[in-house]
Each structure stands twice: as C-alpha cells, then as structure tokens.
Amino acid sequence: MINKAAELIRESSNPVVFSGAGMSRESGMRTFRGEEGLWKEYSPEQLSSISGLRADPELVWSWYRMRLIAGKNVVPHPGYYALTYLQEQKGHLPVITQNVDGLHRQAGQTDVMELHGSMRTASCIDKCGFSVHLTSELLRADPPVCPDCGAILRPDIVLFGEPLPPETISRSYELAEGCDLMIVIGTSVQVWPAAGIPFAALEGGAVIIEINPVQTELPHSDNVISIRRKAGEILPVLTGFKEKR
Numbered sequence: 550m551i552n553k554a555a556e557l558i559r560e561s562s563n564p565v566v567f568s569g570a571g572m573s574r575e576s577g578m579r580t581f582r583g584e585e586g587l588w589k590e591y592s593p594e595q596l597s598s599i600s601g602l603r604a605d606p607e608l609v610w611s612w613y614r615m616r617l618i619a620g621k622n623v624v625p626h627p628g629y630y631a632l633t634y635l636q637e638q639k640g641h642l643p644v645i646t647q648n649v650d651g652l653h654r655q656a657g658q659t660d661v662m663e664l665h666g667s668m669r670t671a672s673c674i675d676k677c678g679f680s681v682h683l684t685s686e687l688l689r690a691d692p693p694v695c696p697d698c699g700a701i702l703r704p705d706i707v708l709f710g711e712p713l714p715p716e717t718i719s720r721s722y723e724l725a726e727g728c729d730l731m732i733v734i735g736t737s738v739q740v741w742p743a744a745g746i747p748f749a750a751l752e753g754g755a756v757i758i759e760i761n762p763v764q765t766e767l768p769h770s771d772n773v774i775s776i777r778r779k780a781g782e783i784l785p786v787l788t789g790f791k792e793k794r
C-alpha cells in the first residue's frame with residue numbers, strides 16, 4: 550500500500566494537500582478530538598466562540614495565551630519538509646489546512662489556504678480595522694485591548710458560529726474538484742464545511758491518500774488509500790524526502 554501511494558504521488562500532475570491538527574501532533578501541538586484532544590478538557594462554546602469571548606475575555610485569552618506559549622517552541626517536523634520537497638518536485642503544491650499554527654508556511658510551503666485563520670495575529674473585536682501580529686507584550690495584557698478604540702482584541706481564528714473566509718473556502722473547493730490526487734493528513738474529517746473538501750475531491754474523480762493512525766469519516770473505497778501511520782514518519786517515505794533541512 551505504501552509503494553502504491555508513493556507511485557500515485559510520483560505520477561500525480563495536480564496534487565493538493567488537506568491537513569488537520571494531527572499534522573502538527575509530532576511538532577508538539579495537541580489535537581482537538583480523541584483521547585488526548587483539547588475538547589476533552591475544554592468546552593469549544595466557552596473558549597472558541599465570539600459569545601464566549603465577549604462573556605469572559607480574560608478566560609478566553611488565558612486559553613489562547615496558554616496555546617500560544619505552548620506553541621512557541623513548536624517547529625515543523627520532517628513530514629512538513631517532505632511536503633516542501635514535494636512542492637519543489639511538482640513546481641506547485643496547494644495546501645488547504647484547518648490548522649492555525651502557521652507551520653506549513655514556516656516549512657516553506659507557499660500556497661497555503663488557512664481555512665480556520667491564524668493564531669499569529671489578532672484584530673479588534675468591534676472591527677475598527679486594527680490588526681496586529683501577536684507579540685508577548687500584547688499577550689501580557691489581560692485581556693489584550695485595541696489601542697485604537699479600546700475594545701478587546703480577538704485572535705484571527707475562525708471561532709465557532711462564524712463563517713469561513715469565503716474566498717478561501719471557494720478556492721479550496723475549486724482546487725479539490727480539479728485535483729487528481731488529494732493527500733489528506735491528520736484530520737478527523739468531522740468539522741464542516743472543511744470536511745466536505747475531500748468528498749469534493751472524490752466527486753471530481755481524484756484519488757485520496759489518507760494519512761492518519763486511526764479510521765476517520767472517509768469512505769472505504771478503491772479511490773481512498775488509508776495509511777494508518779503518523780505524518781512525520783510516513784510523509785518522508787512517500788515523497789522520497791531524505792534530509793532534514
């Protein structure tokens with residue numbers, strides 16, 4: 550199965566990557582679901598919604614502060630660099646990610662669609678136009694406030710109940726429908742509308758190579774090759790990437 554997947558990757562003329570929290574697990578980020586998932590300990594409604602942020606900004610910011618500080622020393626693992634190697638081989642590799650940690654870009658991938666936004670910047674909750682790179686100084690304020698209008702700041706992440714950035718989601722669906730191969734890495738395929746992206750790829754005639762140690766919502770089908778391994782271990786094997794840069 551690994552040889553077949555490696556051959557499909559080699560032969561693909563138009564591959565696309567779709568990733569989720571499991572892609573960053575071996576870099577030290579936690580996933581959301583499963584035994585070790587963040588949602589076992591925290592409530593998404595309270596900590597990751599605009600109403601939760603307005604109701605208790607100190608609590609919500611203390612959670613993001615914890616995630617940002619935990620993520621400070623997080624660096625891309627070899628699986629990330631294997632994708633950059635694949636981008637070099639193919640000339641172009643669109644990456645659609647549900648992750649907000651910025652690791653695809655940090656590893657050198659240049660066409661990255663961040664469906665759920667980014668944890669690296671924040672903006673004014675009242676949309677006065679203020680936007681800023683999150684620095685440790687800003688994070689010290691409890692909660693961080695907008696220097697222009699005094700409202701609280703929010704991380705530039707898509708919170709529960711908010712729509713996804715329309716251009717990003719529509720381009721992602723277009724890429725999915727037009728690709729010949731989708732590499733689906735480290736996602737439980739449970740959160741919509743992002744979860745529809747691999748199904749759009751299948752409907753468009755693509756083959757899926759799924760990399761995930763456990764079974765997900767993706768169907769059993771001749772067009773879905775599921776490799777039950779960790780991203781950081783198997784992506785270098787599948788792409789032929791050898792050295793860590």
Ligand code: OAD
Binds near residue numbers: 571
């Ligand atoms: P989940 O936490 O739902 O799923 C992570 C998946 O990664 C699971 O299926 C794991 O089995 C798999 N996994 C764990 N370690 C892995 C490894 N080393 N290599 C490969 N796979 C591994 O995360 P997502 O599917 O990304 O949304 O969750 C989607 C959205 O739910 C997130 O973007 C977030 C959350 O609520 C928002 O914050 C808007």
